[in-house]
Amino acid sequence: MTDLLEVRDLRISFAPPGAAPIVPVDDVSFGVAAGEMVALVGESGCGKSLTGLAILRLLPRGAQLGPKSAIRFAGVDLATLSETTVRPYRGARIAMVFQDPMSSLNPVMRVGAQIVEAIQAHASVPFSTARARAIALLAEVGIADPADRVDAWPHQLSGGMRQRVMLAIALAGEPDVLIADEPTTALDVTVQAQILELLDTLRRTRQMAVLLITHDLGIVAGRADRVLVMYAGRIVESAPASTLFAAPQHPYTRGLFGSIPRLDGPVERLASIAGVVPPPGQWPSGCRFHPRCPLAVAACVATRPPLVADTAAHATACWVTAGSPT
Amino acid sequence: MSTPLLEVEGLVKHFASGGVLRRAAPAVRAVDGVTFTIAPGETLGLVGESGSGKTTVGRTILRLETPTAGIVRFEGVDLSTLTAPALRAMRRRMQLVAQDPFGSLNPRHTIEASIAEGLLIHQITERVALRERVAALLQEVGLDASYASRYPHEFSGGQRQRIGIARALAVEPRFLVCDEPVSALDVSVQAQVLNLLMDLREQRGLSYLFIAHDLAVVRQVAHRIAVMYLGTIVEIGPARTLIATPRHPYTQALISAIPDPARRRQRIVLTGEPPSPTAPLPGCPFAPRCFHPARDSRCTNERPALRSADGHGVACHYAE
Numbered sequence: 001m002t003d004l005l006e007v008r009d010l011r012i013s014f015a016p017p018g019a020a021p022i023v024p025v026d027d028v029s030f031g032v033a034a035g036e037m038v039a040l041v042g043e044s045g046c047g048k049s050l051t052g053l054a055i056l057r058l059l060p061r062g063a064q065l066g067p068k069s070a071i072r073f074a075g076v077d078l079a080t081l082s083e084t085t086v087r088p089y090r091g092a093r094i095a096m097v098f099q100d101p102m103s104s105l106n107p108v109m110r111v112g113a114q115i116v117e118a119i120q121a122h123a124s125v126p127f128s129t130a131r132a133r134a135i136a137l138l139a140e141v142g143i144a145d146p147a148d149r150v151d152a153w154p155h156q157l158s159g160g161m162r163q164r165v166m167l168a169i170a171l172a173g174e175p176d177v178l179i180a181d182e183p184t185t186a187l188d189v190t191v192q193a194q195i196l197e198l199l200d201t202l203r204r205t206r207q208m209a210v211l212l213i214t215h216d217l218g219i220v221a222g223r224a225d226r227v228l229v230m231y232a233g234r235i236v237e238s239a240p241a242s243t244l245f246a247a248p249q250h251p252y253t254r255g256l257f258g259s260i261p262r263l264d265g266p267v268e269r270l271a272s273i274a275g276v277v278p279p280p281g282q283w284p285s286g287c288r289f290h291p292r293c294p295l296a297v298a299a300c301v302a303t304r305p306p307l308v309a310d311t312a313a314h315a316t317a318c319w320v321t322a323g324s325p326t
Numbered sequence: 327m328s329t330p331l332l333e334v335e336g337l338v339k340h341f342a343s344g345g346v347l348r349r350a351a352p353a354v355r356a357v358d359g360v361t362f363t364i365a366p367g368e369t370l371g372l373v374g375e376s377g378s379g380k381t382t383v384g385r386t387i388l389r390l391e392t393p394t395a396g397i398v399r400f401e402g403v404d405l406s407t408l409t410a411p412a413l414r415a416m417r418r419r420m421q422l423v424a425q426d427p428f429g430s431l432n433p434r435h436t437i438e439a440s441i442a443e444g445l446l447i448h449q450i451t452e453r454v455a456l457r458e459r460v461a462a463l464l465q466e467v468g469l470d471a472s473y474a475s476r477y478p479h480e481f482s483g484g485q486r487q488r489i490g491i492a493r494a495l496a497v498e499p500r501f502l503v504c505d506e507p508v509s510a511l512d513v514s515v516q517a518q519v520l521n522l523l524m525d526l527r528e529q530r531g532l533s534y535l536f537i538a539h540d541l542a543v544v545r546q547v548a549h550r551i552a553v554m555y556l557g558t559i560v561e562i563g564p565a566r567t568l569i570a571t572p573r574h575p576y577t578q579a580l581i582s583a584i585p586d587p588a589r590r591r592q593r594i595v596l597t598g599e600p601p602s603p604t605a606p607l608p609g610c611p612f613a614p615r616c617f618h619p620a621r622d623s624r625c626t627n628e629r630p631a632l633r634s635a636d637g638h639g640v641a642c643h644y645a646e
Contacts, residue, residue, distance in 0.1 A: 043512035158599045188375035189539065190596045193583040197595055215512060218585030259517035261546035263569055263584060269524070270546065272517030276482050 003031025004209045011066025024280040026233045032209040039212045039220040042230035052179045057086045092122045095175035097166045099182035105154040111165045112150030118172035137168040160191035181213040232288035239314040249316040251293045295320045330363035337396035352604040356382040358557035369534040371548030378554040380537045384503040421494035425506035431478040438474035444497040463492040484515035505537045556611035563638030573640040575618045620644040
């Protein structure tokens with residue numbers, strides 16, 4: 001399977017005046033194929049959201065891509081494009097949805113008008129066609145009575161319905177890639193299940209490549225094809241989802257699994273990870289997880305472990321556990 | 327069975343919603359008749375989605391809200407009969423740990439000042455001994471005593487929640503209402519705080535009303551679990567039984583919707599979202615989303631009472 005979107009050696013740095021540069025994303029590489037769902041998982045501050053923004057070249061002011069960083073999409077390296085030449089890709093070929101649908105929707109514009117706006121931004125079609133298309137999109141994202149809802153205001157919709165509208169807007173340009181950054185974090189669990197089901201359906205029916213950015217390993221299970229675990233700006237483990245859940249190798253991934261309360265089995269004390277993620281700029285040498293790692297040895301302090309894949313495409317950046325049976 | 331520490335009977339809290347331009351709007355029935363008890367040393371988990379009224383239950387118990395109807399007895403005393411000074415004295419015994427400790431810590435006070443506030447108000451510790459007492463509390467929640475002179479913004483979310491817990495413990499309460507204490511935290515930090523809350527319960531013999539939207543988190547700490555939907559308890563029972571054999575269709579859907587990294591469960595994906603709490607339904611509040619094969623007109627017309635067997639209660643006409 002060739003990757004539709006390929007990120008290579010992604011490095012994002014900030015150079016505040018008069019201070020040492022901060023590198024919140026360092027050496028991140030991965031690919032997403034058409035119809036595939038790849039999950040990028042990590043805790044706050046690990047760099048997962050910046051990675052998503054970098055793909056669309058939406059990085060905040062002051063952020064710089066590394067000289068070797070490449071974002072290849074359909075034969076083009078988006079990292080080399082100018083602000084003007086990258087625009088046709090945004091929304092039309094690669095779309096994005098965010099966590100909070102309320103702040104992403106315009107509160108004084110009917111939802112239908114916002115979808116029409118998105119459709120007409122990407123294609124010159126008459127209003128009547130765009131409106132019909134907007135109603136069809138609302139139906140596709142599972143909104144009941146789309147012909148009525150198209151004239152609703154955002155405040156009249158529940159959180160789950162707003163997120164569906166955001167998805168309709170994202171689909172307006174018929175994108176090949178969808179980046180979903182914590183799309184269900186603000187939603188209740190029964191509504192979260194509905195939205196995840198919808199994402200899964202959309203990528204299958206449209207053969208979209210989906211990059212699901214989340215802090216929640218749970219929502220990834222059973223839905224994503226592959227999982228990338230990020231810690232302190234780097235990918236520490238990457239594997240097919242079923243492999244990762246069956247046999248996580250990196251001590252950080254194992255710690256994450258141990259930290260999640262379970263719904264079955266005996267209730268035991270949670271095997272939490274000691275300490276906290278250090279802020280960017282204070283990241284330790286070698287393996288950045290070593291100060292919190294129960295298995296750390298001298299090599300972990302001195303040298304950075306490379307991300308090494310075994311035969312089953314299971315890659316782990318760890319001197320101690322990579323390749324060892326769990 | 328020993329006397330309950332807390333008894334809640336028929337608790338009702340309605341909020342008048344003055345609409346825009348003061349048009350009369352129907353009241354929001356946030357809590358619509360809730361009954362449960364908590365024994366000394368026991369933790370009751372209160373689970374529900376946003377808008378289910380779980381936070382209002384906690385706030386009404388602590389009398390941060392005045393109940394519209396119903397009785398709350400703490401250590402056998404009906405809180406509604408207490409005078410203001412007596413209620414204040416009672417508050418030493420019951421404290422709140424909120425979701426966002428940053429919002430409840432004064433950004434311009436040092437951690438020491440924040441933690442010491444309760445000690446001074448209740449005249450528990452003399453000023454000279456204050457510093458030592460605060461240091462001991464910080465250590466008890468796993469923080470360095472030297473943090474006392476710092477300000478809230480210098481701390482991470484997990485550390486702030488530990489400070490919030492130290493502040494609640496300062497007045498030596500017997501009972502804590504923990505309202506989503508870990509939902510704003512990253513998973514690895516969440517586990518640390520859950521472990522801390524369980525250690526403290528053991529060491530201090532505390533009782534908790536543990537409010538959360540995450541059933542797996544609640545199962546980790548609670549002895550019994552109550553599931554709320556639209557202002558009422560639809561199911562209550564021992565934590566293990568309730569999760570292993572949920573009886574109410576809503577509980578079943580809630581459990582099936584919870585993503586479990588370890589295995590893929592049969593999912594029940596509910597249609598729709600909870601109805602508005604301003605227009606109460608005459609029947610079962612869950613009826614519009616219910617998928618129970620036996621559901622019928624009785625469900626939409628007659629509100630099911632909470633039926634109990636072996637300490638496991640369910641409010642459904644057709645649940646086994």
